[in-house]
Amino acid sequence: MLKTEGLGYWYQDKDQPLFQGIDLEFDAGQSYAILGHSGSGKTTFLSLIAGLDQPKEGDIKLNERSLKQIGLTNFRRHDVSIVFQAYNLFTYMSPLNNLLTAMAITDAAHAGDKAYARQVLSDLGISTDLAERNVQHLSGGQQQRVAIARTMCCDAKLVVADEPTGNLDEDNTKEVIQQFQKIAHEQGKCVIIVTHEPDVASQCDHQFRLENKQFVELA
Amino acid sequence: MNFFKRAWLNVWAKKGRSVLLILVSSAILMFVLAGLLIRSAAVKATSQAKADVGATVTLSANRQAAFKKMQSRTTSSKSSRPKMTLTPVKLSDAVKVAQLSNISSYSVTSSTSVNASSYETVSTSTGMGSSNSGGPGGMKSATSTGDTQIDGVTATSLTTGFSNKQSKITKGRGITAADKNTNNVVVEKDLASQNNLTVGDTLTVKEATGDKDKVKLKVVGIYKASSTSSSNASPMSTDPANTMYTSYTLANTFKGSKYAGTADSVTFNVSNPAKVSSVKTAGKKLINTSKYSLSTDDASYQTVKASMDNVEGFANKIVWLVAIAGTIILALIVILTIRERRFEIGVLLSLGEARWKIIAQFFTEMLMVIVVAVAIAGVGGKFVGNQLGSQLVSQSATTTQTTSSGTGQPGGGEPSGNGGSGGPGSTGQMAKQATDMKIAVTVSAVNLAELGGFGLAITFLSIMIASGGILRLEPKKVLIS
Ligand SMILES: Nc1ncnc2c1ncn2[C@@H]1O[C@H](COP(=O)(O)OP(=O)(O)OP(=O)(O)O)[C@@H](O)[C@H]1O
Numbered sequence: 172m173l174k175t176e177g178l179g180y181w182y183q184d185k186d187q188p189l190f191q192g193i194d195l196e197f198d199a200g201q202s203y204a205i206l207g208h209s210g211s212g213k214t215t216f217l218s219l220i221a222g223l224d225q226p227k228e229g230d231i232k233l234n235e236r237s238l239k240q241i242g243l244t245n246f247r248r249h250d251v252s253i254v255f256q257a258y259n260l261f262t263y264m265s266p267l268n269n270l271l272t273a274m275a276i277t278d279a280a281h282a283g284d285k286a287y288a289r290q291v292l293s294d295l296g297i298s299t300d301l302a303e304r305n306v307q308h309l310s311g312g313q314q315q316r317v318a319i320a321r322t323m324c325c326d327a328k329l330v331v332a333d334e335p336t337g338n339l340d341e342d343n344t345k346e347v348i349q350q351f352q353k354i355a356h357e358q359g360k361c362v363i364i365v366t367h368e369p370d371v372a373s374q375c376d377h378q379f380r381l382e383n384k385q386f387v388e389l390a
Numbered sequence: 391m392n393f394f395k396r397a398w399l400n401v402w403a404k405k406g407r408s409v410l411l412i413l414v415s416s417a418i419l420m421f422v423l424a425g426l427l428i429r430s431a432a433v434k435a436t437s438q439a440k441a442d443v444g445a446t447v448t449l450s451a452n453r454q455a456a457f458k459k460m461q462s463r464t465t466s467s468k469s470s471r472p473k474m475t476l477t478p479v480k481l482s483d484a485v486k487v488a489q490l491s492n493i494s495s496y497s498v499t500s501s502t503s504v505n506a507s508s509y510e511t512v513s514t515s516t517g518m519g520s521s522n523s524g525g526p527g528g529m530k531s532a533t534s535t536g537d538t539q540i541d542g543v544t545a546t547s548l549t550t551g552f553s554n555k556q557s558k559i560t561k562g563r564g565i566t567a568a569d570k571n572t573n574n575v576v577v578e579k580d581l582a583s584q585n586n587l588t589v590g591d592t593l594t595v596k597e598a599t600g601d602k603d604k605v606k607l608k609v610v611g612i613y614k615a616s617s618t619s620s621s622n623a624s625p626m627s628t629d630p631a632n633t634m635y636t637s638y639t640l641a642n643t644f645k646g647s648k649y650a651g652t653a654d655s656v657t658f659n660v661s662n663p664a665k666v667s668s669v670k671t672a673g674k675k676l677i678n679t680s681k682y683s684l685s686t687d688d689a690s691y692q693t694v695k696a697s698m699d700n701v702e703g704f705a706n707k708i709v710w711l712v713a714i715a716g717t718i719i720l721a722l723i724v725i726l727t728i729r730e731r732r733f734e735i736g737v738l739l740s741l742g743e744a745r746w747k748i749i750a751q752f753f754t755e756m757l758m759v760i761v762v763a764v765a766i767a768g769v770g771g772k773f774v775g776n777q778l779g780s781q782l783v784s785q786s787a788t789t790t791q792t793t794s795s796g797t798g799q800p801g802g803g804e805p806s807g808n809g810g811s812g813g814p815g816s817t818g819q820m821a822k823q824a825t826d827m828k829i830a831v832t833v834s835a836v837n838l839a840e841l842g843g844f845g846l847a848i849t850f851l852s853i854m855i856a857s858g859g860i861l862r863l864e865p866k867k868v869l870i871s
């Protein structure tokens with residue numbers, strides 16, 4: 172579904188790229204974990220496949236169409252859903268309105284469907300009562316579950332997450348990873364998670380390690 | 391339109407910030423409205439001034455031409471004593487001029503003097519019994535040498551002295567158009583009390599020229615000449631109490647039969663003071679300019695207009711300065727909020743929201759604030775406008791007074807009936823009139839619409855200025871640190 176072709180990126184110095192000549196393929200219905208030590212360029216890689224930045228070298232293709240062709244804004248709106256470690260939600264809205272807003276912006280099939288949004292939230296353990304409160308009154312784990320619910324509500328087939336469990340305790344981490352697996356296996360989406368927790372990575376269908384400017388698949 | 395909903399949710403959720411923004415915007419708009427109110431009040435006051443103060447065009451003998459003629463005659467013929475002959479104004483000419491557009495009414499002045507017969511004149515300590523050539527206006531029949539000044543008028547209410555309230559009728563009534571061809575007279579209070587005259591009494595005067603007939607006059611009113619009018623008069627004049635008002639027809643009778651149907655001067659009231667010069671130009675075509683001249687007096691109007699122009703100009707400056715300052719202030723606030731809200735903008739961008747819709751959201755939020763602020767300013771601006779307005783008018787009136795009193799011509803420069811135009815006293819009076827002019831501040835629908843327009847423009851511009859921040863924002867840099 173998503174392919175990188177000779178992908179390379181560097182910040183200042185062309186001679187010291189973070190990674191170079193990356194050819195990877197990510198399929199729908201699968202989950203992928205990307206490991207690597209701090210500063211190796213995991214987040215940078217993710218920002219490229221999330222359409223937040225443009226590659227310095229090579230190309231990224233979604234179903235054989237280059238992201239440049241699709242247009243980054245268009246790609247972000249319709250094709251990718253992003254979960255960050257923090258700052259995922261609109262702080263001045265309730266979880267319910269966060270979902271409705273995201274669905275409206277991304278022209279989701281369920282846009283405007285309050286009952287559906289409530290159902291998705293309650294499936295993730297956000298009660299109807301919590302769903303109407305301001306998100307700032309929710310715990311970190313609850314907020315991350317709202318972010319995952321948002322991803323589930325939207326139609327984007329590609330889901331990328333940058334250390335989504337970074338701020339969570341063990342129980343919440345387990346719960347969140349289970350949800351990502353659900354998104355991959357039940358919704359048939361392609362899930363790519365950046366993490367530096369081997370426990371988290373081991374639960375995904377595939378694991379890559381970013382090392383020496385290259386992605387290495389782990390057995 | 392999702393950004394409307396987001397804007398509403400944001401304004402509602404961040405109530406504290408919204409209230410603060412409303413207060414700031416209200417303060418800005420209040421000053422804008424105050425400026426708008428003062429400006430429209432000044433415009434209203436100026437047009438009111440046109441109606442109230444008025445301006446005049448005066449038809450009289452051409453002194454300058456007569457003076458030149460006299461000079462040339464002196465050099466050619468060796469006449470012992472040069473004499474300046476002034477041609478009295480023909481009333482038939484005046485009727486023609488009166489038919490010009492913008493002339494609302496006219497008043498005839500014919501002055502002469504007679505001698506007291508059945509009464510005693512009031513004598514001032516300095517000028518007792520002195521001959522009284524040159525009345526307050528300085529224009530008089532060359533042959534008259536009487537001790538009582540006769541000011542023949544169409545109506546006393548149309549004379550400068552009475553219309554600017556320097557002279558007042560205290561008993562009875564003034565001379566009106568109905569007194570034409572009668573022997574009715576209005577005498578001064580001091581002269582009346584000295585001679586025990588009251589309304590209904592008769593008095594006798596003796597003509598100063600011709601066959602020196604005795605004529606009986608009937609007192610129909612008593613007036614009080616103000617103290618300023620005496621200081622106004624030229625030093626050589628007689629006591630102002632010795633001036634009587636009659637119909638101009640009676641004054642002409644005193645002067646002699648050849649003066650019938652003439653006047654010293656005819657003053658035309660111009661309904662629109664702004665049209666004075668065009669009236670003068672049109673009038674000149676109707677008269678023999680070698681014999682007659684038309685002079686204008688719109689000093690009162692100019693004084694009031696200048697003062698109102700000052701206020702209007704100041705109000706304009708307030709409106710624009712406040713609008714510009716307000717735009718900058720709001721833009722700065724929006725720029726600061728954008729910095730504070732960069733994560734929110736980042737999430738929106740990561741969801742693929744168009745940047746213009748994010749700007750539209752900020753604009754809508756600000757618009758909601760401004761709508762409330764306009765309502766608040768609409769109530770508060772009236773108060774501010776009232777305060778500012780009254781202060782401005784008195785201030786500008788004082789400045790006008792100081793500037794115009796310097797340029798005020800000495801009294802009696804132009805022959806314009808009694809009183810003379812633009813003496814120092816009358817200028818002060820005009821400035822006082824300007825001070826008395828109340829700036830009536832009322833908030834009209836037009837003002838509110840204008841205010842709304844300014845609010846909209848300020849909002850739009852401030853968001854435009856601040857939107858650079860949104861356009862430059864990179865979602866990657868915001869969300870990935
Ligand atoms: N905007 C930037 N300008 C310059 N250098 C940057 C910028 N962002 C990141 N870098 C550098 O690029 C390298 C890769 O950063 P990146 O955030 O992709 O690493 P990471 O693998 O996600 O690290 P971590 O596990 O700590 O999140 C780091 O050395 C970082 O200092």
Ligand SMILES: [Mg+2]
Binds near residue numbers: 213214215333
């Ligand atoms: Mg990272």
